[in-house]
Amino acid sequence: MESLSLITFIEAAAVMVSSVSGMIKASEKKMDLVGAYSVALLVCFGGGTMRDILLNRRPFFWVENEIYLFMVLLVTIAFVYIPSVHNLTKLLHRRTNTIEAIGLGLFSISGLFAALNLGMPLFSSSLMGVITGVAGGVFRDIVINEIPVIFKFKGGLYAVASFIGCWICIFFVFFFNAAFLGFIIGTIAIIGIRLMSVYFGLKLPKPLWVTEEEE
Amino acid sequence: MESLSLITFIEAAAVMVSSVSGMIKASEKKMDLVGAYSVALLVCFGGGTMRDILLNRRPFFWVENEIYLFMVLLVTIAFVYIPSVHNLTKLLHRRTNTIEAIGLGLFSISGLFAALNLGMPLFSSSLMGVITGVAGGVFRDIVINEIPVIFKFKGGLYAVASFIGCWICIFFVFFFNAAFLGFIIGTIAIIGIRLMSVYFGLKLPKPLWVTEEEE
Amino acid sequence: MESLSLITFIEAAAVMVSSVSGMIKASEKKMDLVGAYSVALLVCFGGGTMRDILLNRRPFFWVENEIYLFMVLLVTIAFVYIPSVHNLTKLLHRRTNTIEAIGLGLFSISGLFAALNLGMPLFSSSLMGVITGVAGGVFRDIVINEIPVIFKFKGGLYAVASFIGCWICIFFVFFFNAAFLGFIIGTIAIIGIRLMSVYFGLKLPKPLWVTEEEE
Secondary structure (H helix, E strand, O other): OHHHHHHHHHHHHHHHHHHHHHHHHHOOOOOOOHHHHHHHHHHHHHHHHHHHHHHOOOHHHHOOOOOOHHHHHHHHHHHHOHHHHOOOOHHHHHHHHHHHHHHHHHHHHHHHHHHHHHHEEEEEEEHHHHHHHHHHHHHHHOOOOOOOHHHHHHOOHHHHHHHHHHHHHHHOOOHOOOOOHHHHHHHHHHHHHHHHHHHOOOOOOOOOOOOOOOO | OOOOHHHOOOOOOHHHHHHHHHHHHHHHHOOOOOHHHHHHHHHHHHHHHHHHHHHHHOOOOHHHHHHHHHHHHHHHHHHOOOHHOOHHHHHHHHHHHHHHHHHHHHHHHHHHHHHHOOOOOHHHHHHHHHHHHHHHHHHHHOOOHOOOOOOHHHHHOOHHHHHHHHHHHHHHHHHHHOOHHHHHHHHHHHHHHHHHHHHHOOOOOOOOOOOOOOO | HHHHHHHHHHHHHHHHHHHHHHHHHHHHHHHHHHHHHHHHHHHOOOOOOHHHHOOOOOOOHHHHHHHHHHHHHHHHHHHHOOOHHHOHHHHHHOOOOHHHHHHHHHHHHHHHHHHHHOOOHHHHHHHHHHHHHHHHHHHHHHHOOOOOHHHHHOOOOOHHHHHHHHHHHHHHHHOOOOOOHHHHHHHHHHHHHHHHHHHHHHOOOOOOOOOOOOO
């Protein structure tokens, strides 16, 4: 697989998208610069750091590419203090789902490739993709004391979208030896399934312990 | 110590018991399949993963034994969607304390052995046992936004039970060189102390900062 | 840099100060011995363990120096059960900010040195210092289900104090090759900035998303 530089590319894209998603949450919670930067760092690097800890990879990708840390800092300062950028927040707010879906897609596939490269078995690799995809958002929600969206029944398909997309990607990697194609189609699948579930109310079948009236 | 395969056996048992304990919590919170699976994974693998991260062991035991991940998935699907299994939940609900006590006992001793095998000093090893035993439940409670039972005064002996059992096990390992016996008696001690504290209200002496009327 | 034994010295001091800070929180929450010891362990070792995990250093400093674990246990038992020590709590309570500031300063600089010793680039090293300094408090607040002070706008300068102090320390290390001087001045700077921000209400400029009346 030619996927080492591919991972870097996916990561850079995921970091940029996620820093904006962190800003949306920080503005909602009226955080100051430090809070906003911390949340942005958690969203941007939480998933990848989790992945690197689980896979025992060092140095972390944000140590190797220190430029990421500056980029996120600049984005944060711009959103917190520059009026013209700040005004974007309201606009972006309506796009929260889209932005989070893109981050979910990119991080999931990056985690999947990292695990496959290290020779992990397929099912573990796909779970590693899901963990990398969702961990940033989970950490963010834990520190701001909310129940992570992944644990809410009404949240729509989130981890499931990541899981399906990972297996689509695995399919292309192993049957056509096409890592880049797998990345593209897997990511699009994750974003698509996630957004469809949000806009059309797709959900998993109702568990037996949820009764009619509770729903 | 002949304890490498012993650890595997203890782990398998602990995983099975803990997945059921995860289901009880998931049904309480009316979670969907993903939420239930995530909580089950946290309860089953949170403690052991924590242990492996702290001891720097790779691959994780759930990567080496991918079958665990499938087993937990099957248990989850059965509890969420199959009526006859689902009906067990109410029955098991009344047994929550017993099930959690068994998980606590098995995970604690497995963490203890793993640390001893790596040559850690005794006191650190016993704390590693306690951390492995309680971490799964702590993670579970953090993500569902509850205060972990270990931090509540009214929770009864929990970490203390694990701590005492670990030292009983250490005693047998070092004085009689009997790892298996230590495992059996240590685990039973943990389960016993935990359950006795729940049913007979055993507690640590009241701290000075808790006054009569507050209790 | 002659900083290896320096790190040990800083750590021991930070652990002692932090265990007392943990006791203050435990008395506030009316915890029992186990809760108090757990919180003390999190405050004392959470930051350093986080640092060691991120830097992939093993054994952890609390495994190498098991005596720390006993010291914290003794401090905890004394505060929970010995009346004359317990009476200090109220006195110390009024000094919470000072005690936490000292812990912040010592841990930040210890994290900074550890990262520099491993050859990490400067900006990452300074963030590593900040993470080591604040992580213990963040973990503590997460497990007791509070929003960590670092994320509250009204909390005053906290991470910022750590960040500035780390750069002051870096300045001395690199321009004068004076690790010990850097440690002293950096730590004092962190404590000073933190306390000034608490007592004189120093804050970061208000973010654009905080309006007049909300403040």
